[in-house]
Amino acid sequence: MAKLNLVQAINTAFMQEMEKNDKIVVMGEDVGVDGGVFRVTEGLLAKFGPNRVFDTPLAESGILGTAIGMAVYGLRPIVEFQFEGFSFPAYDGVLNHLARIRNRSRGRYTCPVMIRSPYGGGVRALEHHSEAPETLYSHIPGLVVVIPSTPYDAKGLIASLMDGSDPSYFFEPKRLYRAFKQEVPEERYTVPIGKARMVREGKDVSIITYGAMVRVCEEAADSLMQKGINCEIIDLRTISPMDTDAIITTVKKTGRCVIVHEAPRSFGTAAEIIARINEKALMDLKAPVKRVTGYDVTTPLPKLEDFFFPDAGRVMKAVEETMSF
Amino acid sequence: MPIQQIFEGKINNMQIIDKDGNVDELLDPKLPKDLLLKMYIYMVLTRTFDQKCMNLQRQGRVLTYAPSLGQEAAQIGSVATLEDKDWIFPSYREHATYLWRGIEMSQLMTYWIGSELGMKIPEGKNNFLVSIPIASQALHAVGAAWAAKLRGDKVVTIGYFGDGATSEGEFHEAMNFAGVYQAPCVLFCQNNQWAISTARKKQTATTSIAQKALAYGVKGIQVDGNDVLAVYKATKEAVDNARNGGGPTLIEAVTFRRGPHTTADDPTKYRKEDEVKYWEERDPIRRFTVYLKKANYLNDELEKKILDRSVEEVEKAILEAEATKMDNPEDMFNYAFGTMPVYLQEQKNELMEYLRSKKV
Incomplete structure (x- = not known):
């Protein structure tokens, strides 16, 4: 087993999936010769050639629209939008076509396009390069939204998406790209879509999170353990369809819950989780559920971004308030 | 030489049957009688379907409906050039293309009376779904054609859209991708002069829509869209060319939307009766009738029989569509x-x- 970082794990997954299925094509801006601005698709063009990997014209809506036509014809396009903040020219295509073709045709056509983008903040980037727009996509019926937090999960989740027939958006937390390495099996394996991961078991409070915030929460949980607070951490992995069972199980167990994400707060993933807790575990709660999130403001430039994104201190504060309620 | 001309382009317009049914013998593709009559039958059938849907909408039995009155030649002349393995990516006004491509009229009506079952295209029919967001389907047509090329299939796609769509970014992206990847497709613009209340001249400053092709490295031609033979000939050449690796073509079929944009629209608010009358004199079915009669392929008796059969078929289709079990x-x-x-x-x-x- 090799130790891989997130970039290497995703790259390995694509190598393996493209080898296995010749209908998979990779398309996007600079994904071929350049291997993508983060090198996630490096080597794919050399290995699979110009009939499988395309450096497209610079037009997100054109990339997605043609990918939809390809998928309807029978291919499986993996589409890169270079940064999450540049995905919106194609939003119309995702909302009005990609996610609803199965339904509109009553199952006659499927459209298994996988969109992927570097996601989120923490890399000192320019405007529009540090966004967390998962809510905008999770609200779309029929679209699978995945945000991995580890190299192992990333590879297995990609395999599951390639086995399935749903369109998906795969957000890659860019601050995790080279943050750490993990043992990743060389052989193919799958990690199920729609299933959360138990990051660590605990008895006092449940922290529900995903993406780059998982590591922030682990750091907070380590410090809280010193103070005698034993945190359980759940990594959602799939934002939509969300694993309600995992949420309810952990909340029933601890009776306390803090939800952490870097996206802005209002109407966000945390709000949806709280609604589900209200529906199924309200009477199990010993304290109100807390949210630690990005604020409801435009994602700031790097000079202020550390104040915007949740850090371990904010998570600890929320957990302690929940514990002392 | 400090200044050199680096590009020169020209766009042709083609007409084969004039408004009175006179044919240009040199250009006449001299199609076989069976094909000509089939095209005629489907044009009449489409118009009958169209009129029925307009009436049914007034009775509350059909949803808001987008009529194709006056555009039958543009639709049938183009779709008739395709093989079964080819694909169509229609907009919401191309009723004729679905009928020609083997979608039962009752099923098509099922969509227009408000059920997704109407778009559950039968297996083996390569017809994509009605696309209502303007111009989006042009990209889908290019993508499918590109996929066909990658797979080595000799398959061609046609994407249908109107003059209004050529202002959308998706049209330009579709043209650009088609040109860059030399996708085997036909981008077929029915320039029907009006995008709801916006006139063609407010849509673009160019003399024609066809000339936009040149900027993308795509072939372009303008045809009389009410002349079914000109539409057929231009599209057949474009389809054959695409199938043989010659890349994409933009066809501008100049036609006129005789009815409202949809049943929810009142065109008297924005256009004059003179204009409608001008185009009525250029009716695609009437001039094709004259052509067929001159060729002795059609007589008054057969003409009446085709019309009567169309009415019967449409009546039967609506009853079938309405009798379809309600969606679960x-x-x-x-x-x-x-x-x-x-x-x-x-x-x-x-x-x-x-x-x-x-x-x-």
């Missing part, structure tokens, strides 16, 4: 994902329990 409410949930998530199953159960409780 569960179907709303069944096709969201490949595997239904638990929360969606719960929402489905919630609805079904509510429906059961109402019956008690």
Whole structure:
């Protein structure tokens, strides 16, 4: 087993999936010769050639629209939008076509396009390069939204998406790209879509999170353990369809819950989780559920971004308030 | 030489049958009688379907409906050039293309009376779904053609859209991708002069829509869109060329939307009766009738028989569509994902329990 970082794990997954299925094509801006601005698709063009990997014209809506036509014809396009903040020219295509073709045709056509983008903040980037727009996509019926937090999960989740027939958006937390390495099996394996991961078991409070915030929460949980607070951490992995069972199980167990994400707060993933807790575990709660999130403001430039994104201190504060309620 | 001309382009316009049915003998593709009559029958059938849907909408039996009156030649002349393995990516006004491509009229009506079942295209028919967001389907047509090329299939696609669509970014992206990848497709613009109330001249400053092709490295031609033979000839050349590796073509079929944009629109607010009259004199079915009669392929008796049969078929189709069992409410949930998530199953159960409780 090799130790891989997130970039290497995703790259390995694509190598393996493209080898296995010749209908998979990779398309996007600079994904071929350049291997993508983060090198996630490096080597794919050399290995699979110009009939499988395309450096497209610079037009997100054109990339997605043609990918939809390809998928309807029978291919499986993996589409890169270079940064999450540049995905919106194609939003119309995702909302009005990609996610609803199965339904509109009553199952006659499927459209298994996988969109992927570097996601989120923490890399000192320019405007529009540090966004967390998962809510905008999770609200779309029929679209699978995945945000991995580890190299192992990333590879297995990609395999599951390639086995399935749903369109998906795969957000890659860019601050995790080279943050750490993990043992990743060389052989193919799958990690199920729609299933959360138990990051660590605990008895006092449940922290529900995903993406780059998982590591922030682990750091907070380590410090809280010193103070005698034993945190359980759940990594959602799939934002939509969300694993309600995992949420309810952990909340029933601890009776306390803090939800952490870097996206802005209002109407966000945390709000949806709280609604589900209200529906199924309200009477199990010993304290109100807390949210630690990005604020409801435009994602700031790097000079202020550390104040915007949740850090371990904010998570600890929320957990302690929940514990002392 | 400091200044050199680096590009020169020209765009042709083609007409084969003039407004009175006179044919240009040199250009006449001299299609076989069977094909000509089939095209005529489908043009008449489409118009009959169209009129019926307009009437049914007034009675509340059909949804808001987008009529194709006056555009029958543009639609039939183009779709008739395709093989079964080819694909069409229509907009919402191309009723004729679905009928020609083997979609039962009753099924097409099922969509227009308000059911997704109308777009459950039968297996083996390569017809994509009605696309209502303007110009989006042009990209889908290019993508499918590109995929066909990558797979080595000799398949061609046609994407249909109107003059209004050529202002959308998707049109330009579709043209650009088609040019860059030399996708085997035909981008077919029915320039029907009006995008709801916006006139063609407010849509673009160019003399023609066809000339936009040149900027993308795509072939372009303008045809008289009410002349079914000109449409057929231009599209056939474009389709053959695409199939043989010659790349994409933009065809501008100059036609006129004789009816309202949809049943919800009142065109008297923005256009004059003179203009409508001008185009009525250029009616595509009437001039094709003259052509067929001159060729002795059609006489008054057969003409009447074709019309009567069309009326019968349309009446039968609407009865069948209306008799189709109501959609199952569960179907709303069944096709969201490949595997239904638990929360969606719960929402489905919630609805079904509510429906059961109402019956008690």
